[in-house]
Amino acid sequence: MSRTIFFVSDGTGITSETIGKSLLTQFEGIDFRLVRVPFIDNSEKAIAARERVNRAAERDRERPIVINTLVNPHLSEIMSDCNGLVLDVFHTFVKQIEAELGVRRSPRVGISHGMSNLQSYEQRMGATNYALKHDDGADVNYQEADVILVGVSRSGKTPTCLYLALHYGIKAGNYPLTPDDLDALKLPKMLTPYKRKLFGLTIEPERLRQIREIRRPNSRYADARQVQREVEEAESLFRIHGLPSLNTTYASVEEIASKVLVSLGLERSML
Amino acid sequence: MSRTIFFVSDGTGITSETIGKSLLTQFEGIDFRLVRVPFIDNSEKAIAARERVNRAAERDRERPIVINTLVNPHLSEIMSDCNGLVLDVFHTFVKQIEAELGVRRSPRVGISHGMSNLQSYEQRMGATNYALKHDDGADVNYQEADVILVGVSRSGKTPTCLYLALHYGIKAGNYPLTPDDLDALKLPKMLTPYKRKLFGLTIEPERLRQIREIRRPNSRYADARQVQREVEEAESLFRIHGLPSLNTTYASVEEIASKVLVSLGLERSML
Numbered sequence: 001m002s003r004t005i006f007f008v009s010d011g012t013g014i015t016s017e018t019i020g021k022s023l024l025t026q027f028e029g030i031d032f033r034l035v036r037v038p039f040i041d042n043s044e045k046a047i048a049a050r051e052r053v054n055r056a057a058e059r060d061r062e063r064p065i066v067i068n069t070l071v072n073p074h075l076s077e078i079m080s081d082c083n084g085l086v087l088d089v090f091h092t093f094v095k096q097i098e099a100e101l102g103v104r105r106s107p108r109v110g111i112s113h114g115m116s117n118l119q120s121y122e123q124r125m126g127a128t129n130y131a132l133k134h135d136d137g138a139d140v141n142y143q144e145a146d147v148i149l150v151g152v153s154r155s156g157k158t159p160t161c162l163y164l165a166l167h168y169g170i171k172a173g174n175y176p177l178t179p180d181d182l183d184a185l186k187l188p189k190m191l192t193p194y195k196r197k198l199f200g201l202t203i204e205p206e207r208l209r210q211i212r213e214i215r216r217p218n219s220r221y222a223d224a225r226q227v228q229r230e231v232e233e234a235e236s237l238f239r240i241h242g243l244p245s246l247n248t249t250y251a252s253v254e255e256i257a258s259k260v261l262v263s264l265g266l267e268r269s270m271l
Numbered sequence: 272m273s274r275t276i277f278f279v280s281d282g283t284g285i286t287s288e289t290i291g292k293s294l295l296t297q298f299e300g301i302d303f304r305l306v307r308v309p310f311i312d313n314s315e316k317a318i319a320a321r322e323r324v325n326r327a328a329e330r331d332r333e334r335p336i337v338i339n340t341l342v343n344p345h346l347s348e349i350m351s352d353c354n355g356l357v358l359d360v361f362h363t364f365v366k367q368i369e370a371e372l373g374v375r376r377s378p379r380v381g382i383s384h385g386m387s388n389l390q391s392y393e394q395r396m397g398a399t400n401y402a403l404k405h406d407d408g409a410d411v412n413y414q415e416a417d418v419i420l421v422g423v424s425r426s427g428k429t430p431t432c433l434y435l436a437l438h439y440g441i442k443a444g445n446y447p448l449t450p451d452d453l454d455a456l457k458l459p460k461m462l463t464p465y466k467r468k469l470f471g472l473t474i475e476p477e478r479l480r481q482i483r484e485i486r487r488p489n490s491r492y493a494d495a496r497q498v499q500r501e502v503e504e505a506e507s508l509f510r511i512h513g514l515p516s517l518n519t520t521y522a523s524v525e526e527i528a529s530k531v532l533v534s535l536g537l538e539r540s541m542l
Binding site (some may be wrong): 003011012013014015018019022023024026027028030038039063065069071085087089090092093094096097100101103105106118121122124125128132135158159162163166207210211214253254255257258259262 | 274282283284285286289290293294295297298299301309310334336340342356358360361363364365367368371372374376377389392393395396399403406429430433434437478481482485524525526528529530533
């Protein structure tokens with residue numbers, strides 16, 4: 001069974017795609033073809049998008065499903081005339097919120113992922129530059145960090161630091177555990193003043209072996225016993241020193257970032 | 272007027288927060304207090320989350336609004352018993368999709384932002400490493416790039432490259448236009464073989480001046496006339512050589528990334 005899914009949006013389409021994917025993952029065994037249709041911000045584009053849906057309906061001989069996050073009521077109406085099942089996200093919930101607040105909405109487009117102001121831009125960029133500069137424990141200024149991720153090489157520190165910076169404006173430092181740290185089971189000296197900011201990342205040895213093998217085939221770095229030992233020692237170190245930690249093996253970078261925020265009480269909204 | 276908004280989720284809460292913020296930006300003049308309540312994956316946590324909502328209701332003397340993306344029907348039911356307005360995102364749309372597809376869903380939690388497989392992990396990481404290694408035109412291998420962002424210093428290239436890598440696994444190169452490139456109005460020689468991959472970023476001179484002033488106060492780099500001239504020359508260069516381009520002044524990194532993808536036909540789903 002196959003279905004075409006359209007994510008239609010006035011803006012980037014990220015909201016539509018996020019909602020849509022969460023819904024579609026609930027249905028197994030169906031071959032969904034995903035089509036993102038972003039930046040639909042005038043009637044001509046809305047009509048063209050409707051045509052795309054109608055062509056897919058003809059070709060598939062099945063109704064496409066349209067995850068519609070258009071904010072403009074006029075454009076949303078154009079879309080709802082298509083030969084697909086249209087799920088109108090805004091319309092559905094905005095009515096309920098209007099009733100609750102006792103006020104009418106003022107339709108504005110693309111605010112949620114747009115129009116960053118200078119302050120939040122600066123916070124994100126400051127954090128991103130921090131992550132870039134302090135990647136892999138080089139040239140460290142941990143004092144400035146909001147959080148310091150600790151783990152063996154390739155446990156997921158770098159992408160998590162970048163994600164925290166880009167999405168939350170959080171300055172995330174990065175400390176790669178060295179064989180010396182691991183053998184001693186001691187918290188590295190440069191980290192001891194910042195114990196409350198530390199968060200450990202770990203990973204299943206077999207997965208880590210695969211990842212390292214791709215980087216440096218047949219190396220000691222990717223050797224199964226070496227990897228196993230590093231992971232065990234890192235986990236012991238986290239346990240002994242009471243660091244909160246997370247196994248990243250089955251976690252996406254979004255999940256790791258969220259859990260770090262919750263665990264260290266840094267919970268904050270996306271910028 | 273003030274309201275507390277809860278984003279309640281089995282997973283990271285990103286879906287809930289994304290939907291919720293898109294809705295709330297439609298309402299002006301209300302002071303929303305945003306609370307993310309992620310990783311609600313058992314009854315105890317759901318009951319505790321419900322308590323938080325109820326406490327806020329008492330404190331505010333106004334019903335909180337709950338953007339509920341809980342997938343588990345049992346947990347969602349617990350939540351819907353709270354003293355808030357509960358907008359049940361899954362339940363609302365999943366029913367319609369079930370009817371359309373003629374199959375029942377199989378509730379699974381946290382799939383949308385979780386469970387990255389090795390292949391998509393590798394693609395993201397490969398792209399992230401590429402972005403880190405090739406930032407600011409250093410040590411360049413443009414052959415490998417999916418896209419090359421071109422612009423003056425601080426026009427938004429670096430965060431966009433990182434975003435494209437982390438979210439889409441796209442290898443984005445980065446070419447900072449030098450005064451020599453700009454004076455000559457010529458496409459830099461190292462870019463000419465890759466013209467189809469080029470995308471220009473520009474920015475309003477006054478905003479760029481502000482950004483640079485924060486970096487290097489009272490410098491020639493942040494001088495109003497210098498900035499104005501660089502931007503004008505960069506825009507001429509894009510025009511003369513027919514490069515697609517975008518003004519990043521009022522765009523978020525998500526928007527810039529989306530427009531780059533659409534413009535270069537790289538449109539693809541989030542990994």
